[in-house]
Amino acid sequence: MIGFGGVCMKAALAVRRVRGRSRVVLHGWGSRPASAHFLRHGAPRGRVRFERVYCYVMDNFNIITKDVVARAVYEAIPRIACVLPDDVRRALETARQEEGQTRGAVVLDQLLENACIAEADRVPICQDTGTVWVCLEAGPDVLVPGDVFADVNDAVARAYAEARLRKSVVRDALVDRTNTGDNTPAFFDVHFVDQPGARVHVMLKGGGSDNASRVVMLTPGAGRDAIVAEVLDCVRHKAANACPPLVIGIGVGSTFDRVAHLAKSALLRPIGAPARDERVAAFEHELLGAVNATGLGPGALGGRTLALDVHVETAPCHIAALPLAINMGCSAMRRATIELELPSVPVQEGGMR
Numbered sequence: 208m209i210g211f212g213g214v215c216m217k218a219a220l221a222v223r224r225v226r227g228r229s230r231v232v233l234h235g236w237g238s239r240p241a242s243a244h245f246l247r248h249g250a251p252r253g254r255v256r257f258e259r260v261y262c263y264v265m266d267n268f269n270i271i272t273k274d275v276v277a278r279a280v281y282e283a284i285p286r287i288a289c290v291l292p293d294d295v296r297r298a299l300e301t302a303r304q305e306e307g308q309t310r311g312a313v314v315l316d317q318l319l320e321n322a323c324i325a326e327a328d329r330v331p332i333c334q335d336t337g338t339v340w341v342c343l344e345a346g347p348d349v350l351v352p353g354d355v356f357a358d359v360n361d362a363v364a365r366a367y368a369e370a371r372l373r374k375s376v377v378r379d380a381l382v383d384r385t386n387t388g389d390n391t392p393a394f395f396d397v398h399f400v401d402q403p404g405a406r407v408h409v410m411l412k413g414g415g416s417d418n419a420s421r422v423v424m425l426t427p428g429a430g431r432d433a434i435v436a437e438v439l440d441c442v443r444h445k446a447a448n449a450c451p452p453l454v455i456g457i458g459v460g461s462t463f464d465r466v467a468h469l470a471k472s473a474l475l476r477p478i479g480a481p482a483r484d485e486r487v488a489a490f491e492h493e494l495l496g497a498v499n500a501t502g503l504g505p506g507a508l509g510g511r512t513l514a515l516d517v518h519v520e521t522a523p524c525h526i527a528a529l530p531l532a533i534n535m536g537c538s539a540m541r542r543a544t545i546e547l548e549l550p551s552v553p554v555q556e557g558g559m560r
Contacts, residue, residue, distance in 0.1 A: 269549035270350045271343070271405050277358035279545040280341055280393070283409040284366035287541045288331045291322040294477040295454075295515070295540045302452060302505070302512040311510020315452075318505070318538050332539040333450075336372040337411035339363050339393040342472070346403040349549065356395045364389035375414065396468065405549060408475050411541040416453075417534070419445035422467050425529040431490070434459065434531055435497060441533045442498050442514075447507035453514045454478060454536035455498065460522035461530060470534035473518035475542060482519055491517050505538075 291299075299319055306312040325332045341359055345351050367374060367390040376391060377384040421441055425433050438457065446453060458469025481488035494517040504510020515538075524530055 268348055268350055269405070269551055270352065271345060271355050271547065271549055273352070273354050273357045273359075275547055275549065276341075276343065276355055276407060277362040279407045279547060280339070280359050280409055281362035281366050283407075283543045283545055284339065284363065284372070284411070285329075285370035287409065287543045288336050288370060288372055288411060289329050290326045291332055292477075292540060292542060294479065295538075296322060298478045298515040299452070299538070302515060306505070306510050306512060309504060309510040310508040311504035311506060311512065314504075314506035314508060314510075315512075331372060332541065333413060333537075334373060335375060335413040335415065336367070336390075337413045337541065338376060339390065340396075340408075340410040340412055340471070341393055342396045342398065342408040342410075342475070343405065344398045344400050344402070344408070345405045346400055348403045349405045351397065355397075356393075359393050359395070360391040363391050363393045405547045407545045407547060409543050409545070410471075410474065412471075413450075413537055413539070416449040416537040419449035419535040420467075420470070420533055421445075422463070422530070422532045424463060425531055427527060427529045429529060433529075435494065437531055438494055438517075438533055439497060439501070441535075442501060442503070445535065446503060446513060449535040450537035450539070451503065451507055451514070452505050452512045452538050454540050455494075455514050455517045456534040456536060457494070457517065457519045458522075458532040458534070459519060459530070460524040462524070462528075463530060465522070466530035466532040467534065469520040469522060470532035473520040474534060474536045474540065475544070476518045478516045478540075484521075487519050487521055491519050494519070 296319075299315060299322075303312060303315040303319065306315055322332060324330070341356070343351070343355065366372070372390070374386055374388055374390040376387045378387055419441070421437075423437055425437070434457075438455070442455075454474055456470040456473035458466040458471075458473065460466065461469055482491055495514055498514045498517065499512060501513055502509060502511075503513045505512055507513070
């Protein structure tokens, strides 16, 4: 809490570079009197010099509760295990039209028929119903309590039992490969974003597609050509085991431990939605063309469509590094995004009440 003359604001401070100068930006919530006091009188004297202040002034804020997140995950799992996302189905149908009379066309016919049966009979699209990845996005108007994921594992266990989905998680990768029996634990991430509100991304990720993925630390001088070469090498050696046609998520930048997260997050983007940066979008188009030019095709049995799309997410990185991650997404790209309805809590003078 930051106090100004007896009034309080909860805030986060960030330093941004604008045209070569630093500015301190205040993001947070507070009552209008508290916010007005800050804007009128400024911060107490100290080491921080404020060039400009931006403040979200709210009469109410939203709080994410653990039961809201758990309910969203519980309801999403049976649906995405059995129903192919609309964008994936459309992409498979388009690929089938373009495939002609190749062996890959037979594979696409089978995949589309399989998707129809799975949805009609409410059975899994694939017998590998994967690990559960839950990614929470929270905007500037949302508070996230420390126990926000506390009930998710219980929700996952109930959903897998009730929907009769295969349990595929072991207790420890090295010392105890006993099946946990309920597909827990799930794997969690939290992102703080500029978009107001909150949403949960849920993905069921099979072992075959993850096993075909890789992380490489390239030298910065290797550049763009080395990225293309690494992607094609990964595709040639691993794509057949990842159940193509694929959606390929690529992360470039950040650090060794985070670049894989960039690649996995790229898989959340709908097929056909390019990167916002036109330069990155052009690179995605180049990579998709190069991947499909291998001729491996659906099922790696030959054809025009080895990948339905390539999504690239980039980030800053160290001057001495060029981190690269390639995360394969299989033809059963099971994911969903759920917008959360959150309770609103009033902000009163002196802080939360």
